[in-house]
Amino acid sequence: MLSEAVQDYLKAIYKLGQDGQSPVTTSLIAERLEVAPASVTNMVKKLAEMRLLEHTPYQGVELTAAGEKIALEIIRHHRLLELYLAETLGYAWDEVHAEADRLEHAISEEFEERIDQALGFPRVGAHGEPIPSKQGDIDNPRYQPLAELQPGQRAVVRRVSDRFPEMLRYMEEIGLKLGVQVEVREKAPFQGPLLLRINGGRKKQSLGLEVASHIFVEVA
Ligand SMILES: [Zn+2]
The missing domain is CATH 1.10.10.10 (Winged helix-like DNA-binding domain superfamily/Winged helix DNA-binding domain)
Incomplete structure (x- = not known):
């Protein structure tokens, strides 16, 4: 151990x-x-x-291969726990990471399997991250940071970083969730903010590049 x-x-x-x-x-x-x-x-x-x-x-x-296998096992615990906390226990997406960081080391293989089964063998976690399989296979789709998009580009939010709870709360407040459509309307020069249209809404939402660099999107 x-x-x-x-x-x-x-x-x-x-x-x-x-x-x-x-x-x-x-x-x-x-x-x-x-x-x-x-x-x-x-x-x-x-x-x-x-x-x-x-x-x-x-x-x-x-x-090494042995090191990676262990890393993926812990990541599997973490992401299954996050999803379980969010979907079954009603935790908000900004609350699950800290709990999962503690619990990931403690759960047994039996518990991991029960959660997996209860959730219907999910492949994507609470923040859109891939969940490694029991064998350690992982799909790693390469999504682009929202910060890199240019005016006129449209995309769907697929993954967000789980490390910054305040950022996740802010994103939720302005309606940026997984699966939501965004369109970059304007991008201010010199590291200025993006102006976004979210889910086809009328209002243009301003978003700082720092936040936008932790949001990963699939370009339409
Ligand atoms: Zn996490």
Whole structure:
């Protein structure tokens, strides 16, 4: 049985790679996990000894197949728990992440299977993220950040980041949910906001680029 810390590191490294960070450096890991760089150095050494990752000094780390398998197992727990909390227990989408972060280490394989079954074997989580299968297969459709769209482009919201609860609350307030259609009407220069039409509504909604970089869309 691996410690929670080991599981959190493997998960963070996997997700940084998915976010397009290449190479995944120790400073990126420190930033993501909000820990001191020296702790990351120690843990990376330990994980390399356990053959869960490979570390090339001054380059970065890469999970081995064994490390990736564990990361996907924890991510599967996390995303199934989030969906279960949202769909069955009525949690809001900004509340589920913190609960799942705690519970993901604790649930048994039996519990995981029961949740999976109760939810009808879902492949997409509460924030639109893919749920890895029990065998560790994962579909990873590449959606574009909303921030990259140009005026006149239309798209459907497919995935949002689960890491910022205030952002999720704000998005819900202005009607930005999964499956919603957006059209970029204007984009102000110099990192200015986007003006969006949401679900064909009349009102133009202004959205900062920072928020828009955490929303992933499928362009129509
Ligand atoms: Zn989450």
